[in-house]
Amino acid sequence: GAGVSQSPRYKVTKRGQDVALRCDPISGHVSLYWYRQALGQGPEFLTYFNYEAQQDKSGLPNDRFSAERPEGSISTLTIQRTEQRDSAMYRCASSGTRRMHDTQYFGPGTRLTVL
Amino acid sequence: EDQVTQSPEALRLQEGESSSLNCSYTVSGLRGLFWYRQDPGKGPEFLFTLYSAGEEKEKERLKATLTKKESFLHITAPKPEDSATYLCAVQKTDSWGKLQFGAGTQVVVTP
Numbered sequence: 391g392a393g394v395s396q397s398p399r400y401k402v403t404k405r406g407q408d409v410a411l412r413c414d415p416i417s418g419h420v421s422l423y424w425y426r427q428a429l430g431q432g433p434e435f436l437t438y439f440n441y442e443a444q445q446d447k448s449g450l451p452n453d454r455f456s457a458e459r460p461e462g463s464i465s466t467l468t469i470q471r472t473e474q475r476d477s478a479m480y481r482c483a484s485s486g487t488r489r490m491h492d493t494q495y496f497g498p499g500t501r502l503t504v505l
Numbered sequence: 506e507d508q509v510t511q512s513p514e515a516l517r518l519q520e521g522e523s524s525s526l527n528c529s530y531t532v533s534g535l536r537g538l539f540w541y542r543q544d545p546g547k548g549p550e551f552l553f554t555l556y557s558a559g560e561e562k563e564k565e566r567l568k569a570t571l572t573k574k575e576s577f578l579h580i581t582a583p584k585p586e587d588s589a590t591y592l593c594a595v596q597k598t599d600s601w602g603k604l605q606f607g608a609g610t611q612v613v614v615t616p
Contacts, residue, residue: 394548421602423602423604425604430608430609431606431608431609432509432592432594432606432607432608432609433549433592433594433604433606434606435603435604435605438602438603440602445602446600446602446603448603449603481548481549483548492537492554492596493539493551493554494539494551494604495551496541496548496549496550497548498546498547498548499548
């Protein structure tokens with residue numbers, strides 16, 4: 391399919407381990423976004439990129455969270471020294487043009503569980 | 506502080522029973538308001554974008570409207586396949602890349 395893909399779909403880790411979540415946007419999409427979604431809530435913004443440049447990281451909870459998109463396509467969200475409170479669904483979205491961010495298309499998400 | 510509030514939290518409808526969902530917002534500098542549908546275990550699926558008060562958009566049994574303080578999603582003669590969580594989100598003029606979502610309205614349509 392031509393949609394946003396994320397891997398892994400499920401990740402179980404132990405407290406203190408580092409995890410890397412991957413997002414592959416729709417081909418050709420300029421902008422890429424990361425959100426976190428708790429059960430029963432809407433997605434919460436984390437950060438976004440235009441091409442390889444990180445434009446806004448105001449939603450990253452603390453310095454254990456980082457994201458990169460080195461070639462302007464695939465992105466990785468890394469959480470260092472995971473804590474139980476990091477358990478959530480992590481969602482990635484992409485949109486087509488730099489000037490008009492408008493329609494963000496979401497992927498299926500990665501369910502992170504920290505034991 | 507910017508806020509997006511959706512009501513009701515949950516809605517149970519009989520098939521064919523029309524209703525409306527509300528999304529109220531307090532945002533400085535609204536650029537756009539978005540509606541998404543989310544099925545269990547799936548990512549949000551885009552429905553509509555509204556940019557100015559008075560604007561309306563329709564898709565099948567859904568119609569979205571926008572005022573200066575709120576948006577409504579009207580579901581006309583719903584079918585069981587309209588069962589989902591409906592999310593609204595606002596986009597501000599000074600932070601286009603960031604959508605701020607409400608908590609959603611869970612809609613269940615029974616035959």
